[in-house]
Structure formats: C-alpha cells, structure tokens
Amino acid sequence: MMTDRDPLYRRHRFPAEVIAHAVWLYFRFPLSLRMVEDLLAARGIIASHQTVRLWAEKFGRTFANEIRRRSSGRLGDKWHLDEAVVSIRGKKRFKSQRHLQRFAPSMIRIANLFQIPRHDISSGHHRELRTAAMSLWAKIARA
Incomplete structure (x- = not known):
C-alpha cells in the first residue's frame, strides 16, 4: 500500500510526526542534541544525535516560517494609548x-x-x- 507523503520528508526513514517532534523539542526547550536523542529513545525511537542535528538544520527554518505565518496578526503587538x-x-x-x-x-x-x-x-x-x-x-x- 502506497501513501502520499509530504515531499519535504521524502527519503527519510522516520515519519513526519517523529521528525517534527524531535525538532520541536530541540528548539522549544534548552536541550542538547543528546538529550533529545534520550527523550526519543524513551519513546522507543532510536535516532542518533547527529540525525537530530541534521533534522534541525533541514527542517528548523521551515517550521519557524510556518509558525510565523500562522501566528501573524495574532501576537498582541498592539497597545492603545486611550486606555492610559x-x-x-x-x-x-x-x-x-x-x-x-x-x-x-x-x-x-x-x-x-x-x-x-x-x-x-x-x-x-x-x-x-x-x-x-x-x-x-x-x-x-x-x-
């Protein structure tokens, strides 16, 4: 059975959810690559810290741009002088x-x-x- 995958994740051994979770852990929390590797291992996913580093380099910018695109205009950057x-x-x-x-x-x-x-x-x-x-x-x- 063939499933359609996002072209961004083509030729990767792990599913997109695993890659996204690893990259999110690395950038969201002050964790080292080896700590992310240990957290993935605790969930039964065996990936080296070098793999996590490569994922962070390849997908980090894409994820950041997507977050920025989704949250534009909703970050509460406006203040009203009439309240003061x-x-x-x-x-x-x-x-x-x-x-x-x-x-x-x-x-x-x-x-x-x-x-x-x-x-x-x-x-x-x-x-x-x-x-x-x-x-x-x-x-x-x-x-």
Missing part, C-alpha cells in the same frame, strides 16, 4: 502617575530618581528622594 490617557475639559491627561511613568522617557531627570540603588544611600535619604520624585510626577500628571 483620559480627556478632562478637553485636555489629555494620564489616568495615574503610574501610567505617566510608563510612557515618559527614562532619560529625564525625574525618572532617574527612581533608579537609585538602595544600598548607596540611607533609607531616610531614599524616602526624601522618593517623595520629591512623586511630587514632581504629580505636577507633570496634572499639567
């Missing part, structure tokens, strides 16, 4: 100081106050800096 900004009397304002901190650039002087290592200063001085920074954020948020 409200309009009050015709002026755009951030909903909270936290939203403003997320959208303000990190190079400004105020943002750098939040990045002081705690071990470099005393706790009293840190509280003073934090209070001063939060008051500056409040002024910016109200502006």
